[in-house]
Amino acid sequence: MMRYYYCRIVVVFFFFIWIKDLFGRAEASPVEFLPGFDGPLPFHLETGYIGVDEGENVELFYYFVRSSSSSNGNDDPLILWLVGGPGCSGLSALLYEIGPLFIDKGEDEGLPKLSLNPYAWTKLTNIIFLDLPVGTGFSYAKTLNAAHSTGSQSCHQAYQFLRKWLIDHPEFASNPFYIGGSSYTGMTVPFIARLISDGNEAGVEPRINIKGYVLGNGATFPDEGNYKIPFAHGMGLISDELYESLMQTCEGNYVNVDSSNHPCLDNLDTFHQLVDDLSGEQILDPTCERIDSRSSRNGHRVLYNEERICTKKCYTYRHQYVPIWANNPSVQEALHIREGSIVGLWERCNRSLPYTNGTWDSTPIHAYLSTKGYRSLIYSGDHDMVMPFLSTQAWIRSLNYSIMDEWRQWLVRGQIAGYTRTYANNMTFATVKGGAHVAPESNPEECFAMFERWISYKPL
């Protein structure tokens, strides 16, 4: 009798372990109020952790915002959105890029204020903003070993995260799925899309209803930095003579220059003297980012003192308010941050991440994904010198896709918002005129219109 009883307990125990493993750890918590925002949030926000990797030693943190479209609500596409860096938090996208909120200065240097973003992509789609790789934002590791990751490891972790998330949220299992991001995620977004596609073909459950991907000013191939020079020349930042001399002395290679090639290195010095005091992310701006990163290293009190330098003239001026907000204990409580999970100050971008960049060439991955029929929207803020539109056009051109809709203007409120071209392989390319490295941040209205048309299968 005792033995039978004991067995039953053991069976029940293992049953619960199995259930827990099968369904992940349902740690999703709704967030109804956020410090800095007046009243209850008029949209559905949920945060949570999902344990991935061996022994679930990597806890990935996410913010999930449900689509607020009144028409088809939960049937809207589901998007997994990543922020670049590597090491920049999903909170960046949530608070000043495509998310439902805008952050701004608080009164009397107090807690920053939040307001609604009229151009939120969450008006059209359900979006998961993920802190990836481990060590980014509120994602953390439970062991020293698990704190290290590489480009491909983090992609596998994202794929595992997504499967567990869908098991926890079965109501989204059949929604059209897209993955997107900007900047560094030009490495990871196509890679994860391929993992999903291959997983689906191999019968991995749950099947993910992937339709395509979105990339803005994405890093795509090694030596992409070579395109900065022709960009700077075309934008009138360097002289014809310097440009010609650079081409002759460096022979088109400006990234890994041989240390004995002094003529080329001297020309590059001159180039840097000419451009280093403007923002690479938006060549019309002064160097705001430099102030932003210096501030986050020194802690958050310094930031307001710097504000007179980094004013609203810079499209990145909102960045400085994010760490002030996210380090506030009432904010962390509202977001259901686990106690002790963050050591020291939270940073918008973790610059000391023990992470090995993915440095592969994403071009063949794009080619592979197009053979599977996935849709893609590739856009370029055309005033970004970090990942200039020239390098994006170069890798697209190398794919030899045939052109369906020839280079033309696309309009918002009757004005040219940029130029676009579509390809036979379901790829849409668009420039965002005047746009920065993160175009939805610098040109929110135009990017919202672009996304709205593309996600509903309309021409731009």
Ligand SMILES: *[C@@H]1O[C@H](CO)[C@@H](O)[C@H](O)[C@H]1NC(C)=O
């Ligand atoms: C950056 O990542 C490392 C590794 O996960 C972590 O130890 C460190 O605390 C992180 N820094 C911040 C500010 O989150």
Ligand SMILES: *[C@@H]1O[C@H](CO)[C@@H](O)[C@H](O)[C@H]1NC(C)=O
């Ligand atoms: C990783 O990639 C980012 C963005 O492309 C770049 O700024 C950074 O220098 C790279 N880090 C390493 C270690 O290669």
Ligand SMILES: *[C@@H]1O[C@H](CO)[C@@H](O)[C@H](O)[C@H]1NC(C)=O
């Ligand atoms: C483009 O996408 C549509 C809709 O997703 C799909 O039916 C079609 O097969 C794709 N085209 C190509 C050439 O893959």
Ligand SMILES: *[C@@H]1O[C@H](CO)[C@@H](O)[C@H](O)[C@H]1NC(C)=O
């Ligand atoms: C595109 O065309 C060029 C020139 O014909 C060729 O060298 C290259 O391999 C092609 N690229 C792809 C991806 O097919």
